Amino acid sequence: MTAALEVRGLNKSFGGITVSKDINFDLRPGDRKALIGPNGAGKTTFANLITGIVPPSSGEIRLDGQALSPLGEPQRVRAGIAKTFQITTLFRRLTVRENIRLGVQERRRQGMRMFRRASGDADVEAEVADLLEQFHLSRFADLKVETLAYGQQRLIEMALTLALKPRILILDEPAAGVPSSESHLIIEAIERLPADLAVLIIEHDMKLVFQVARSIVVLVNGAILTEGTPQEIAADERVRELYLGARHE
Ligand SMILES: Nc1ncnc2c1ncn2[C@@H]1O[C@H](COP(=O)(O)OP(=O)(O)OP(=O)(O)O)[C@@H](O)[C@H]1O
Numbered sequence: 001m002t003a004a005l006e007v008r009g010l011n012k013s014f015g016g017i018t019v020s021k022d023i024n025f026d027l028r029p030g031d032r033k034a035l036i037g038p039n040g041a042g043k044t045t046f047a048n049l050i051t052g053i054v055p056p057s058s059g060e061i062r063l064d065g066q067a068l069s070p071l072g073e074p075q076r077v078r079a080g081i082a083k084t085f086q087i088t089t090l091f092r093r094l095t096v097r098e099n100i101r102l103g104v105q106e107r108r109r110q111g112m113r114m115f116r117r118a119s120g121d122a123d124v125e126a127e128v129a130d131l132l133e134q135f136h137l138s139r140f141a142d143l144k145v146e147t148l149a150y151g152q153q154r155l156i157e158m159a160l161t162l163a164l165k166p167r168i169l170i171l172d173e174p175a176a177g178v179p180s181s182e183s184h185l186i187i188e189a190i191e192r193l194p195a196d197l198a199v200l201i202i203e204h205d206m207k208l209v210f211q212v213a214r215s216i217v218v219l220v221n222g223a224i225l226t227e228g229t230p231q232e233i234a235a236d237e238r239v240r241e242l243y244l245g246a247r248h249e
Pocket residue numbers: 014019037038039040041042043044045046
């Protein structure tokens with residue numbers, strides 16, 4: 001089966017520094033792939049190359065065989081590539097429901113422009129209710145975002161991103177800043193994502209990575225060191241050195 005997302009020979013340099021080195025990477029429908037690596041390994045840059053925030057120096061990224069290079073960031077979102085919103089983009093004084101409704105309405109507006117398809121308020125509300133349910137946010141629906149725990153705010157971000165109906169979902173540090181007592185909320189939400197969605201998780205929290213990822217890519221100095229199942233990665237001496245070496249010195 002053709003990969004939904006194919007990255008071939010991707011390179012990126014900032015000035016004289018190469019931050020992405022000859023990256024080859026596939027993401028298929030249903031994948032739960034994690035990208036890990038030490039600070040500065042180039043994980044965020046790789047995500048930014050996929051979403052179109054930064055252009056590559058060379059190489060190619062294709063979605064269903066189509067080169068993404070002509071498309072800017074908003075066009076890639078419309079093509080189905082979405083990265084989680086950051087909390088700063090939530091309207092903190094609006095309720096959870098109002099925030100998610102804005103996301104659904106925005107996607108429908110885009111859709112109408114493209115397909116001239118009319119959609120009623122009832123459809124919007126039904127979709128909002130489904131997203132609230134999926135992320136176990138229904139009981140908080142009419143509370144202001146600012147009153148919720150940080151972990152729940154990160155769930156709202158995820159729900160908003162899902163409102164875009166992406167095919168490729170990039171979760172950029174979904175557990176960052178979330179207290180460990182709330183990290184199960186994030187893990188459960190990832191486990192409940194639609195089965196056919198292609199998911200790439202960039203995360204430092206190894207507990208989360210090993211719990212939700214079915215395959216793990218290790219990036220070091222901009223290059224892929226190895227890719228494997230969680231069991232293979234956990235047993236890989238080079239990876240153990242990377243993560244444990246410093247602590248055992
Ligand atoms: N716009 C930019 N201009 C110049 N250098 C950059 C730019 N963006 C990133 N870099 C450099 O590229 C390298 C990789 O950064 P990147 O943020 O992609 O790594 P990362 O693996 O996501 O790190 P972290 O885990 O700390 O977030 C770093 O050395 C960084 O300083």
